[in-house]
Amino acid sequence: QVQLVESGGGLVQAGGSLRLSCAASGRTFNNYAMGWFRQAPGKERELVAAISRSGYRIYYLESVKGRFTISRDNAKNTVYLLMNSLKPEDTAVYYCAADGLRLFSTLAYQYDYWGQGTQVTVSS
Numbered sequence: 845q846v847q848l849v850e851s852g853g854g855l856v857q858a859g860g861s862l863r864l865s866c867a868a869s870g871r872t873f874n875n876y877a878m879g880w881f882r883q884a885p886g887k888e889r890e891l892v893a894a895i896s897r898s899g900y901r902i903y904y905l906e907s908v909k910g911r912f913t914i915s916r917d918n919a920k921n922t923v924y925l926l927m928n929s930l931k932p933e934d935t936a937v938y939y940c941a942a943d944g945l946r947l948f949s950t951l952a953y954q955y956d957y958w959g960q961g962t963q964v965t966v967s968s
Contacts, residue, residue, distance in 0.1 A: 846870045846957050848940050853962030856930055860966070864925040866940030866959055873921040874898075877943040879955060880914060880925045882936035882964075889952060892938070893925060896948035903950050908934075930966045937961040 847869040856862055864880065879894040893914035894903040902914060913926040923940060939962075941955035949955060 846873070846876060846942050846944070848942060848957055848959035850938065850940050850959040850962040853938060853964045855965045855967065858931055858966055858968050860930050861926070861928045862930065862964060864927070864938055864940075864962060864964075866923045866925075868921045868923075868942065870921070874918040875944060876957075877946055877949045878914075878916060878923040879941045879943070879949065880923075881939045881941060881952060882934075883939070883961075884936040887936075889939070891950055891952065894948065894950050895923065898947075901948045903948075927964070930964075932966045932968045934964060935966050936964060938964050 848866050850866050852864040880892045881889050882892050883889040892905050895914045899916050911929045916923040940959045942957040943949040943955045
């Protein structure tokens, strides 16, 4: 089992940057594929970025390609989401999630563990 705690959210102006962090408990972090999801009011949760256990396979939502970067540090049990050139439409609660069964996952239902979420608000 793994527990996830996100941090780094906040209020930023359009064009600004934020880096989200997700710290995982336990000693088997590199056994989990990781993902960052977001959910805006009135919208469904969507996968923003995913990274494989090794870090070599990565997925990005089309609308964030070239602006967001997902990375992981298995030695620190942490996954990051660097968000540049933020837009008002990026405003949402951002969640990190872990999948302990697969090497890589892009489907929300495959993720077993979820953090509590961190709010990102981008003002225009």
